[in-house]
Amino acid sequence: MAEYIITTEKEKWEVICGLEIHCQIISQSKIFSGASTEFGDDVNENVSFVDAGMPGMLPTLNKECVHQAIKTGLGLNAVINKYSEFSRKNYFYADLPQGYQITQFQYPIVGEGAVDIDLPDGTTKTIRIERMHIEQDAGKSIHDMSPTKSFIDLNRAGVGLMEIVTKPDFRSPDEAGAFLRKLRSILRYLGTCDGNMDEGSMRCDVNVSVRPYGSDEYRTRCEMKNVNSVKFVMQAIESEAKRHIEVYENGGDIAQETRQFDPATQTTKVMRKKEFAHDYRYFPEPDLPPLVLSDEFINKIKSELVELPDAKKARFVKDLGLTAYDAMVICENKETADFFEKAAKGHDAKKVANWLMGDFFAMLNEKKLELKDSPVSAENLGALVELITSNVINGKTAKDVFAIMAETGENPEKIVEEKGLKQVTDTGAIEKLIDDLLASATDNVAAYRGGKVGLFGWFVGQVMKQSQGKANPQVVNELLKKKLG
Ligand code: MN
Numbered sequence: 001m002a003e004y005i006i007t008t009e010k011e012k013w014e015v016i017c018g019l020e021i022h023c024q025i026i027s028q029s030k031i032f033s034g035a036s037t038e039f040g041d042d043v044n045e046n047v048s049f050v051d052a053g054m055p056g057m058l059p060t061l062n063k064e065c066v067h068q069a070i071k072t073g074l075g076l077n078a079v080i081n082k083y084s085e086f087s088r089k090n091y092f093y094a095d096l097p098q099g100y101q102i103t104q105f106q107y108p109i110v111g112e113g114a115v116d117i118d119l120p121d122g123t124t125k126t127i128r129i130e131r132m133h134i135e136q137d138a139g140k141s142i143h144d145m146s147p148t149k150s151f152i153d154l155n156r157a158g159v160g161l162m163e164i165v166t167k168p169d170f171r172s173p174d175e176a177g178a179f180l181r182k183l184r185s186i187l188r189y190l191g192t193c194d195g196n197m198d199e200g201s202m203r204c205d206v207n208v209s210v211r212p213y214g215s216d217e218y219r220t221r222c223e224m225k226n227v228n229s230v231k232f233v234m235q236a237i238e239s240e241a242k243r244h245i246e247v248y249e250n251g252g253d254i255a256q257e258t259r260q261f262d263p264a265t266q267t268t269k270v271m272r273k274k275e276f277a278h279d280y281r282y283f284p285e286p287d288l289p290p291l292v293l294s295d296e297f298i299n300k301i302k303s304e305l306v307e308l309p310d311a312k313k314a315r316f317v318k319d320l321g322l323t324a325y326d327a328m329v330i331c332e333n334k335e336t337a338d339f340f341e342k343a344a345k346g347h348d349a350k351k352v353a354n355w356l357m358g359d360f361f362a363m364l365n366e367k368k369l370e371l372k373d374s375p376v377s378a379e380n381l382g383a384l385v386e387l388i389t390s391n392v393i394n395g396k397t398a399k400d401v402f403a404i405m406a407e408t409g410e411n412p413e414k415i416v417e418e419k420g421l422k423q424v425t426d427t428g429a430i431e432k433l434i435d436d437l438l439a440s441a442t443d444n445v446a447a448y449r450g451g452k453v454g455l456f457g458w459f460v461g462q463v464m465k466q467s468q469g470k471a472n473p474q475v476v477n478e479l480l481k482k483k484l485g
Contacts, residue, residue, distance in 0.1 A: 004172030012213035015241040018168035023193040024201040025068045031160030032059030043153045051158040053097030065160040068192040069134045075186045078113025082293045086285035095139035103135030105282045117178040128167040173234035180230045208240040220254045224261045236261035320349035342378035351385045363406045375409040384412040425472040433466045
């Protein structure tokens with residue numbers, strides 16, 4: 001990784017960053033009640049007495065949420081703790097009717113793990129995971145519907161969350177961005193969180209500090225809460241790091257505080273002084289027993305895990321001969337990887353990858369289509385590549401055939417057959433075209449033989465044109481060389 005150092009007139013600075021990511025668990029019902037987790041339903045439609053914090057209501061742990069958390073922990077290559085506990089985190093807020101959040105504190109369900117990230121320069125780096133715990137989400141306060149009133153929607157109250165905490169391993173905005181994309185990819189492969197940051201189902205808190213380059217101290221950090229896109233996370237790190245540097249270089253000191261990043265101004269502003277763990281008076285949740293997991297339960301989930309992006313990527317490189325970069329791009333999204341594998345089956349995988357990442361993605365982009373709505377099926381893309389590999393059509397004709405496939409969805413063999421696009425490899429037919437050309441273009445032939453060898457390309461072009469693009473370019477080249485020689 002190219003080093004990311006902020007250099008000023010006074011000093012070289014290194015950026016230190018750690019992330020805490022809240023991920024909504026995919027599950028039919030909430031973590032401690034039977035209410036639905038459906039996004040976008042009518043306000044306060046999915047609220048049980050537990051979610052509303054009615055006195056005397058008892059939470060019941062949803063097994064599906066535990067299942068999903070273990071799956072996620074395994075996907076983060078992390079330790080699954082067979083013993084974990086729920087705790088109460090006490091605080092007052094209007095969208096938290098219980099007056100406390102049920103979370104995990106001292107004993108989280110998932111311990112240390114590791115995630116490899118792919119960096120823009122092609123290298124990889126391991127980011128250490130500190131822990132992951134499960135907890136309930138709060139409701140939503142709505143402050144912009146009335147000038148004098150606030151409203152509360154409790155649909156989100158009690159939805160299961162996984163809070164993933166990394167070690168302070170990021171040294172640049174790029175690394176944090178790569179991590180979030182990788183995490184989102186893993187969660188989507190697992191089906192444990194949809195990873196939609198714009199809908200708030202994945203929310204990122206960003207911790208930033210700086211230190212003089214080469215030192216190993218950790219200086220005071222500031223936290224930016226709920227940054228809601230990968231791009232904004234990267235921008236928030238950069239702007240906050242620059243603020244710290246400016247404060248230090250002007251002789252000031254950084255106070256530990258919670259700040260808010262404003263994408264419009266690319267600055268952060270203070271929200272509140274940092275709270276500490278003791279401010280919440282955490283204590284063990286008396287309404288829920290400790291969570292004790294059996295080896296069988298964990299192993300069963302392990303045995304059902306899907307192949308994750310890193311494993312898939314390694315397999316595509318090893319078995320199908322893709323470059324690491326191509327495999328990484330294709331494996332980021334499970335649907336793309338599945339499509340590719342289907343298309344490549346029985347064909348030249350490397351060529352299929354080139355077509356997929358080139359003309360195919362460009363076509364989807366241009367038509368603003370999602371992969372699942374592609375007019376060109378995986379099988380037909382594979383068949384097109386086969387026609388090129390087996391010399392039935394040349395690369396130029398293939399582009400024309402692909403354009404027709406994108407319009408009609410037809411299979412390439414049929415298009416080639418009907419339009420008579422088969423490549424001419426018959427040397428007799430090509431020889432005739434060359435002879436005719438050399439007989440009529442006598443000036444150029446003389447010039448070529450007189451030393452203007454740059455004209456060779458012109459002869460190739462003319463023969464290709466005469467064949468309506470169907471001549472095998474390799475045969476044309478060979479015969480022309482012989483006849484002009
Ligand atoms: Mn949390």
